[in-house]
Amino acid sequence: MNLNQLELLRLLRETDYNLSKAAEKMHVVQSAVSRQLQLLEAELGSPVFERHGKRLLGLTPLGEHIMREVEQIHQAKKNIQSMADDFRANRNGTLHIATTHTQAKYLLPVPVQKFRRQYPGVKIYMLQSSPDNLIDLLHQHRADIAICTEKLAEDDRLILKPCYRWHHVAVVPQDHPLTGGDVTLQRLAAEPILTYSPGFTGRSAIEKAFHDAELQPDIILAAADSDVIKTYVRLGLGVGIIAETSYEPGKDSDLVALDLSRLIATSVTKIAYLKQLYLPSYCRYFIDALLEQAQLKHLGHCSGQ
Amino acid sequence: MNLNQLELLRLLRETDYNLSKAAEKMHVVQSAVSRQLQLLEAELGSPVFERHGKRLLGLTPLGEHIMREVEQIHQAKKNIQSMADDFRANRNGTLHIATTHTQAKYLLPVPVQKFRRQYPGVKIYMLQSSPDNLIDLLHQHRADIAICTEKLAEDDRLILKPCYRWHHVAVVPQDHPLTGGDVTLQRLAAEPILTYSPGFTGRSAIEKAFHDAELQPDIILAAADSDVIKTYVRLGLGVGIIAETSYEPGKDSDLVALDLSRLIATSVTKIAYLKQLYLPSYCRYFIDALLEQAQLKHLGHCSGQ
DNA sequence: CGACGTTACGAATCGCGTAAGAATA
DNA sequence: TATTCTTACGCGATTCGTAACGTCG
Numbered sequence: 001m002n003l004n005q006l007e008l009l010r011l012l013r014e015t016d017y018n019l020s021k022a023a024e025k026m027h028v029v030q031s032a033v034s035r036q037l038q039l040l041e042a043e044l045g046s047p048v049f050e051r052h053g054k055r056l057l058g059l060t061p062l063g064e065h066i067m068r069e070v071e072q073i074h075q076a077k078k079n080i081q082s083m084a085d086d087f088r089a090n091r092n093g094t095l096h097i098a099t100t101h102t103q104a105k106y107l108l109p110v111p112v113q114k115f116r117r118q119y120p121g122v123k124i125y126m127l128q129s130s131p132d133n134l135i136d137l138l139h140q141h142r143a144d145i146a147i148c149t150e151k152l153a154e155d156d157r158l159i160l161k162p163c164y165r166w167h168h169v170a171v172v173p174q175d176h177p178l179t180g181g182d183v184t185l186q187r188l189a190a191e192p193i194l195t196y197s198p199g200f201t202g203r204s205a206i207e208k209a210f211h212d213a214e215l216q217p218d219i220i221l222a223a224a225d226s227d228v229i230k231t232y233v234r235l236g237l238g239v240g241i242i243a244e245t246s247y248e249p250g251k252d253s254d255l256v257a258l259d260l261s262r263l264i265a266t267s268v269t270k271i272a273y274l275k276q277l278y279l280p281s282y283c284r285y286f287i288d289a290l291l292e293q294a295q296l297k298h299l300g301h302c303s304g305q
Numbered sequence: 306m307n308l309n310q311l312e313l314l315r316l317l318r319e320t321d322y323n324l325s326k327a328a329e330k331m332h333v334v335q336s337a338v339s340r341q342l343q344l345l346e347a348e349l350g351s352p353v354f355e356r357h358g359k360r361l362l363g364l365t366p367l368g369e370h371i372m373r374e375v376e377q378i379h380q381a382k383k384n385i386q387s388m389a390d391d392f393r394a395n396r397n398g399t400l401h402i403a404t405t406h407t408q409a410k411y412l413l414p415v416p417v418q419k420f421r422r423q424y425p426g427v428k429i430y431m432l433q434s435s436p437d438n439l440i441d442l443l444h445q446h447r448a449d450i451a452i453c454t455e456k457l458a459e460d461d462r463l464i465l466k467p468c469y470r471w472h473h474v475a476v477v478p479q480d481h482p483l484t485g486g487d488v489t490l491q492r493l494a495a496e497p498i499l500t501y502s503p504g505f506t507g508r509s510a511i512e513k514a515f516h517d518a519e520l521q522p523d524i525i526l527a528a529a530d531s532d533v534i535k536t537y538v539r540l541g542l543g544v545g546i547i548a549e550t551s552y553e554p555g556k557d558s559d560l561v562a563l564d565l566s567r568l569i570a571t572s573v574t575k576i577a578y579l580k581q582l583y584l585p586s587y588c589r590y591f592i593d594a595l596l597e598q599a600q601l602k603h604l605g606h607c608s609g610q
Numbered sequence: 611c612g613a614c615g616t617t618a619c620g621a622a623t624c625g626c627g628t629a630a631g632a633a634t635a
Numbered sequence: 636t637a638t639t640c641t642t643a644c645g646c647g648a649t650t651c652g653t654a655a656c657g658t659c660g
Contacts, residue, residue, distance in 0.1 A: 001382065002308050004625095019640065032626055034640060039625095044389035054633060054640045062392040065583070069381035069388075076374040076381075077306065083374075084349035087367040156461065278370070324615060334652055339615060341650085358659060359615045 003077065005040040006070045008033055009048065013067060017049060017056035072276075075141075079278035086280040092121040095283060098134045098143035099126065101225035102201045103269065106245045107147070107163075111289035119282045130224065131199050138274050144283055145273045147290070149202055161271040161287065164294035167261035168202060169247055171233055171240040174256055178239060183258045189215040192238030194229045197222040201243055202267040209264040230255065243267075269294070308382065310345040311375045313338055314353065318372065322354060322361035377581075380446075384583035391585040397426040400588060403439045403448035404431065406530035407506045408574065411550045412452070412468075416594035424587045435529065436504050443579050449588055450578045452595070454507055466576040466592065469599035472566035473507060474552055476538055476545040479561055483544060488563045494520040497543030499534045502527040506548055507572040514569040535560065548572075574599070 008022060015021035019037070023030040041047050048063040049056045059067060085093065095115075099108065104126055112124060127143050134146040135155065147163065170188065172178050178187060189210060196203040203222075210217045220238055223229050226246035233240040233255060240255075241264075247257040271287055273279065279287075313327060320326035324342070328335040346352050353368040354361045364372060390398065400420075404413065409431055417429060432448050439451040440460065452468065475493065477483050483492060494515060501508040508527075515522045525543055528534050531551035538545040538560060545560075546569075552562040576592055578584065584592075 001385070003306065020638085028625090029627055030639085031628085031641075035625080035642090038641085044385070045393045045395075046389060052634080055635090055638095056640090060392075062388055065388045066385050069384045069583075072381045073378050076377045079374045080306070080349070080371050083367060083370045084351060087365075088350045090350075278374075325613080333650090335614085336616075336653085337651055340617090343616090359657080360659070361615090 001040060001043060003073070005036050006073055008036055008040075009063075009067065009070050010074055012037075012049070012056065013059070017058060019056065075276055079276075082278045082280050086278075091119055091282070093280060093282060094123045094125060095286060096125045096127060096143040096145075097286075098129060098137040098146040098148075100131055100134070100148055100201060101128060101227075102243055102246060103147045104128055105225070105227075106243075107269070107290070107293065111286060111293045114289045115282075115286050118285060122282050130197075131201075135272065138272065144277065144279070145271055145287065147269065147271055149267045149269045157275055158272050159275050161291070163269045163271050163291060165266050165268050166244050167259070167266045168206065168241050168264045169244045169257040170260055171230060171242060171247060171252070171255045171257050173234065173236065174254065176239070176256070178258060179256050183260065183263070185210060185213045185215055185263050188239060188241075188263075189213075189217050191218070192220040193217045193241060194221040194223070194232050194238050195219060195241040196226075196229070197224050200224055201226075202264075205265045205267050206241055306345060306348060308378070310341050311378055313341055313345075314368075314372065314375050315379055317342075317354070317361065318364070322363060324361065380581055384581075387583045387585050391583075391587075396424055396587070398585060398587060399428045399430060400591060401430045401432060401448040401450075402591075403434060403442040403451040403453075405436055405439070405453055405506060406433060406532075407548055407551060408452045409433055410530070410532075411548075412574070412595070412598065416591060416598045419594045420587075420591050423590060427587050435502075436506075440577065443577065449582065449584070450576055450592065452574065452576055454572045454574045462580055463577050464580050466596070468574045468576050468596060470571050470573050471549050472564070472571040473511065473546050473569045474549045474562040475565055476535060476547060476552060476557070476560045476562050478539065478541065479559065481544070481561070483563060484561050488565065488568070490515060490518045490520055490568050493544060493546075493568075494518075494522050496523070497525040498522050498546060499526040499528070499537050499543050500524060500546040501531075501534070502529050505529055506531075507569075510570045510572050511546055 004026070008026065011022040011025045012019070015025065019033055020030045023033040026033060037049075041049075044062075046062055047060055048066060050058045050060055050063075097108070108126075115122070115124070127137055129137060131148045134143070134148045135158070137143040138146050138158070170178065170183060178191065181187075195206060198204075198207075206217075218238075221229070221232055223232075226240075226242040229240045229242055230246075230252065232238075241260065244257070244259075244261075247255070271290060309331070313331065316327040316330045317324070320330065324338055325335045328338040331338060342354075346354075349367075349371075351367055352365055353371060355363045355365055355368075402413070413431075420427070420429070432442055434442060436453045439448070439453045440463070442448040443451050443463070475483065475488060483496065500511060503509075503512075511522075526534070526537055528537075531545075531547040534545045534547055535551075535557065537543075546565065549562070549564075549566075552560070576595060
């Protein structure tokens with residue numbers, strides 16, 4: 001048994017159990033992998049793949065079990081390489097960040113700039129996705145860290161770092177009736193609402209607030225990001241409910257933001273990454289920069305709490 | 306990087322960083338491992354071991370990090386081999402059981418016999434140890450499963466299976482004053498007590514019971530197993546407090562067992578094994594036999610609860 | 611000096627590529 | 636027939652063992 005053989009198993013699953021394609025990915029000819037597979041199965045003493053004649057169809061039960069260990073080994077191997085690169089003070093590499101529009105636009109710009117200055121050789125890939133996919137991206141090893149608010153349920157394979165706490169605001173044109181008097185859920189429920197798509201940026205907290213008050217909000221438009229929402233609020237379609245951080249006092253001065261922190265539960269945005277993943281120092285640096293930025297934002301809004 | 310090189314790292318740590326001894330363990334000459342280590346360090350690009358001149362002294366910080374992954378890989382590799390052996394219906398192997406005297410003597414005999422009949426080719430190693438060591442034995446890979454009652458605190462690397470619930474009894478000679486009237490903690494505290502050494506077989510529950518009642522038991526003898534305790538009870542030294550399962554109605558008919566289940570909290574004996582360890586089918590069979598036996602014992606004492 | 615690690619060199623092994631053959635869809 | 640996998644064979648690379656050489660305590 002050797003690492004290449006185990007890598008072959010991984011690639012065979014990736015390629016839908018096609019020896020030729022796996023061979024290509026390993027940069028060797030097909031006959032080579034054929035023999036390696038035979039050698040491995042001979043060594044193990046029982047087949048790893050289901051076959052119809054010569055064709056591979058899938059994994060045997062043994063193969064399924066083995067695959068889990070193979071993934072472990074693959075991860076550990078990559079970690080060792082990352083560690084070595086890191087200790088060699090290798091300032092090249094790539095940082096894959098999975099996040100949503102809201103965070104990418106309103107939280108990340110400053111940390112990313114700071115990061116670029118510190119690590120000009122590290123490339124940054126921003127994987128924008130819907131919140132439900134962020135964790136999957138981690139598990140699929142397509143992202144190193146994820147930044148999101150929703151859908152971070154119990155998963156003991158993840159490390160979670162609370163980043164910052166925020167609340168929702170209602171945004172309306174300056175002459176809107178809601179700007180007079182106290183805002184209540186009842187008054188909101190009477191208006192047409194524009195807010196995030198289900199699963200995005202604290203939408204579940206919004207729904208819970210109305211549901212607990214036994215109200216049925218009239219959500220006439222749901223979008224993945226606050227820019228779209230604000231655009232339609234400006235067109236007079238109704239009341240927007242967005243994250244406080246998405247209201248920019250400068251650019252959005254034509255809109256009024258009404259604090260909803262006492263009506264809708266506050267949300268916590270977190271940083272998540274795989275427990276089993278080795279984070280290179282540049283990655284830890286980015287996380288620190290992010291936490292620092294979140295701290296600043298938070299202080300700015302809470303006046304020094 | 307290959308598996309042999311990583312195995313070499315493991316062996317180097319095991320041999321106190323001695324290339325010659327590691328070479329011996331790998332069944333190759335010393336010069337071979339010297340070169341393999343050089344190749345690996347060259348590939349990683351920075352040293353894994355601290356050196357004084359040519360001698361290896363220990364791990365570099367990088368080496369420490371790498372070792373964790375190496376252990377992971379080693380475990381996964383062993384798992385793959387176990388799996389293959391298992392699916393090949395290999396009925397040979399070894400079962401390492403870490404446990405205490407109490408369990409080895411009163412719980413395990415029947416399951417072990419049953420196991421021997423089912424898997425005559427599998428060797429059984431019984432590692433008797435004090436309860437605090439049982440978990441360590443698992444982590445040191447010197448035992449596959451551990452059976453114990455105390456000291457199984459939160460450890461997310463372990464799988465825990467509750468096995469059976471039992472309580473303590475007081476054992477006294479037949480003419481002892483305690484045999485008359487209700488047994489209370491107060492009356493027990495007035496007697497010289499013989500029981501388990503700290504850390505053994507529910508001793509902590511005994512201490513807690515007296516402590517909660519603000520009593521100070523007079524423990525004049527502490528031993529690791531109930532046989533020793535019973536011996537001294539027979540000599541009239543005092544009242545023995547032992548596990549109910551350690552009182553054998555046949556052999557111990559010269560002693561009287563007094564139920565303490567309402568005075569001292571019941572204990573739960575558990576089976577523990579490493580989450581990351583693959584358990585061969587014979588191992589799972591043994592666990593099942595154990596649970597079944599525990600069930601029987603339990604029913605026997607509780608008359609069909 | 612003795613234990614330990616490194617370097618040099620030839621030999622055995624391992625694994626690859628080419629090429630041809632067999633089986634499946 | 637086209638695709639996929641297996642087998643045969645020769646070559647090159649890797650890794651080993653022997654042996655001689657540093658080096659540290």
